[in-house]
Amino acid sequence: MSTSAKNVPAATDVARLAGVSQSAVSRAFTSGASISSKTRSKVMAAAEELGYRPNQLARSLLRGRSQLIGVVLGNMENPFFPLALETLSKQLNTHGHKTLVFTNEANQQADTSIEDMLNYRVDALILMATTLSSSLAEQCQAAGIPVVFVNRISHAMCCSSVTGDNDHGARLIAQHLVDAGYQRIAFMAGIETSSTSRDRELAFTDALIAMGRDKPMRVVGHFNRVGAMQAMRQLLEQAQRPDAVFCANDHMAMAAIDVARYEYSLTPGTDIGIAGFDDIPHAHWPGYDITTYSQPLDALISQAVERVLSQSNQYDAIHTVVKGNLIMRSSTSPTQ
Amino acid sequence: MSTSAKNVPAATDVARLAGVSQSAVSRAFTSGASISSKTRSKVMAAAEELGYRPNQLARSLLRGRSQLIGVVLGNMENPFFPLALETLSKQLNTHGHKTLVFTNEANQQADTSIEDMLNYRVDALILMATTLSSSLAEQCQAAGIPVVFVNRISHAMCCSSVTGDNDHGARLIAQHLVDAGYQRIAFMAGIETSSTSRDRELAFTDALIAMGRDKPMRVVGHFNRVGAMQAMRQLLEQAQRPDAVFCANDHMAMAAIDVARYEYSLTPGTDIGIAGFDDIPHAHWPGYDITTYSQPLDALISQAVERVLSQSNQYDAIHTVVKGNLIMRSSTSPTQ
DNA sequence: TGCTGTATTGCATAGCTATGCAAAATAGTG
DNA sequence: CACTATTTTGCATAGCTATGCAATACAGCA
Structure with missing residues (x-):
């Protein structure tokens, strides 16, 4: 009775039901694509009926952007970090990104966990209370993945940071x-x-x-x-x-x-x-x-998010200092 | 100067450099695959040289398993949840899984955030301090995605739960x-x-x-x-x-x-x-x-992890109660 | 050496979607 | 209505890796 369902419908299934091509299905789910409202609604109806949802993995693979942001946190005992994670996750979400999280031992090098994240082709890394080997930092730079430290300045000079004053x-x-x-x-x-x-x-x-x-x-x-x-x-x-x-x-x-x-x-x-x-x-x-x-916190995080999502100047290490009182x-x- | 590097090497690049087929590269990175240690080391050397890392998105797409677990949390103000997240993330990690996290408004229905997660083909969902519409719960069941509530019992009867006593x-x-x-x-x-x-x-x-x-x-x-x-x-x-x-x-x-x-x-x-x-x-x-x-916490979380990662009986809603003192x-x- | 059995390897394909390009349909104009 | 400009559509392919299958290399044995 526990046979895996495997009923997950793909775009071609929707296309067949709606009587259109797979491309049409894709375009129906891509905002700004060239598609008539009539076919879009046909597609949407069929999708609804089948319970279709576009496969973000395939989309990411093709586009080269996963919309995933890797976040490495240290010690959850200090309430500062959970709260930071909360606002970070919310802000990323409003920008259409998801948060891939990893909690590290406090102050450990986050290398192994970050390597895993890189395999998922995260679009960027936000590191709080951890360290990064300079070799891995160079790899990130080579791969075009922005890295920003929050509340910490990296030794590897190529990484940006956002800290309090x-x-x-x-x-x-x-x-x-x-x-x-x-x-x-x-x-x-x-x-x-x-x-x-x-x-x-x-x-x-x-x-x-x-x-x-x-x-x-x-x-x-x-x-x-x-x-x-x-x-x-x-x-x-x-x-x-x-x-x-x-x-x-x-x-x-x-x-x-x-x-x-x-x-x-x-x-x-x-x-x-x-x-x-x-x-x-x-x-x-x-x-x-x-x-x-x-x-x-809000300012700190929004600076970090901005740094990470702005395409320009990824490779300049910018150290932002947010003033407090x-x-x-x-x-x-x-x-x- | 900020031209996107796009140098990310793929398995074929490694194969060419190592003088083997792309399959060999794939097998070199798949534990338990049929490959001689000689070619494996050739592949690894080439991979090292190019900075290759297997694309987990492609792998997930093909295998139908993303190794991602979606976690939805409520209020981070209560230290219980950050600590739960920490142990959860660590436990999932030791099982080779990554944590896709979403922080919800306390007690809101987590539907929209969960839909996003489903697009990433998460292998399972762990929900803490949130609610799920029964329609979405049914969708998860249809897609074969186990859902387990922690510290909360769902109204939708098909979902398992782990709570304290x-x-x-x-x-x-x-x-x-x-x-x-x-x-x-x-x-x-x-x-x-x-x-x-x-x-x-x-x-x-x-x-x-x-x-x-x-x-x-x-x-x-x-x-x-x-x-x-x-x-x-x-x-x-x-x-x-x-x-x-x-x-x-x-x-x-x-x-x-x-x-x-x-x-x-x-x-x-x-x-x-x-x-x-x-x-x-x-x-x-x-x-x-x-x-x-x-x-x-440890018991609570490991029960949840076990429930979520055990393939069997996904569709029986099991309510586990962990005793305390x-x-x-x-x-x-x-x-x- | 010649044979069989096993371990490796490469080929080809699947998995799902986005997109350039050409074809088709539609709208617009006189 | 004829003709052009625009929008919409489908076809085919790319993006990257895992895996069944057949082919090859290797080891073992007499």
Whole structure:
């Protein structure tokens, strides 16, 4: 009883039923093709009757464009990425593209997964929180497949990227923490090899030094919750405990706040200042209320989509920086 | 300079360079095909040199199997779904399948997005937090495409489903709340049309009544944070304020806790008991620590994957229920 | 060496649709 | 109505790979 149906009708079946040629069927489903409305409706009726739907695989094969966009994501634990995927998928959809998704181990090279995607002849690649070997990057370039990194800058120079304003944001945070009167300021890095974490750290450190402060104490949270909690404990066990921490993203800042509050009975803001980066929705949940620098998701994603879908200048590596805003909240108000 | 490269080599190019036929190239890339190791290595060398990779679109077209699985997700705001996607994508990958993803508006019919996916000849559909018109479900059945709902039961009877044990879980929660001594127990529904919410509500209500309680006060949180916050306020504004709430999932329970604690200065557990469902990682964050009934993600997903990839019995609608556990935490300890 | 049995190989075709080109049909004009 | 300009249609082919089948090469054995 479980015999495979295999009833999937093809264009020729529809053609036969409608009494037209296969070409007519094809044209009926191609907007802008040269076909009379009369035959189109004949075709549509027959198609409806048979349950025909054009085979996108054949179409893609012939056209050389699959309308598929490969997306590689890292850690789904950080809400930033699911939300990014959601808006990305929606935006691609309005442009008539589908999303072929692959979730990678955080910060792993995405090579093997990307090779698979290339086999499907994806029209472009959007990479978040992953790395790409330069050899594969060259292959993409050779094949004419645009690659754009989001929230990450590639080492392979041929790839474009769209990021938030890590430099400016980190400097504003530094300034803000100093203005607020914090004295011993620390930094919690994410994944050390990621440009995201490094850029924020460099700018943050630089700004502090420029204001006459010492180089901040430094700890590594690996962009995940467990790592950030450990890192925070490490900070709070210091003899000279810091009185403020800039975490390289909000997700780690949340973990830091939980450790400070529930393991060390410190009140965020007054006892210890904690800042993040991204402005994910959770950052203004009442239990966290994190000072942060925003990465506007819609803008970030639409830039990436634009870059990927615009045919021109595919081979120029364009690094787009989307500005955000410093958002001051109670996690860094010592006077309150 | 931005002329499209179009250098993508095909099997015939490799064949020419290697001095073999195109069939040989095909066989070299097909595991288990009849080919001598000598020619295979010749082919591989030539392929390497040209940067050839087999065109999965052509392969899929010919084989009638695309190795693509369509996945439709709802609200990415609830961490349950991103995590589910992550494990799903990984599991599919180990089985040699790719994930074609679509994020839908919560609880919308996924018809249009699914039609697009059908055009790509997905081998199967996995639907989370969406609905499917019965006509489209029939089409899928006719085309031999297995459809399985995860965390949701379809109205169209022909589709399989994998869910947590909503009935048992809700009953255990009811029992637990009564045992803990709560008196005025309320229920926060999710999306009213979803089977998930309804099943939990029915069992919960039934269990309470069986224990001689009144039918619980009822409020609707729509499975999202804003909705849940409003619903919680509504509850707490009652003259006869409830002293315990069972929220249809953890995501809403978190919102409920925030409202109780930060807007009404109530201590969860002692002043008001709050329970959830799912046991998402956040449920044991120290700021929440939610009593809940677990939905084991790995088990849930591997059941779904198995159902979808097993060729046999595609047309029997099998409803799999994965058991979880009641997990008691401080959000429902009135004595503490 | 000569035979048979097996492992490899190439040929030709199928799978489904889009599109250039020429033929046919239609519309437009006097 | 005759004739041209335009639209619509069908034919044939291309796009890339997998696979049945027949042909070839190879190995094994006496």
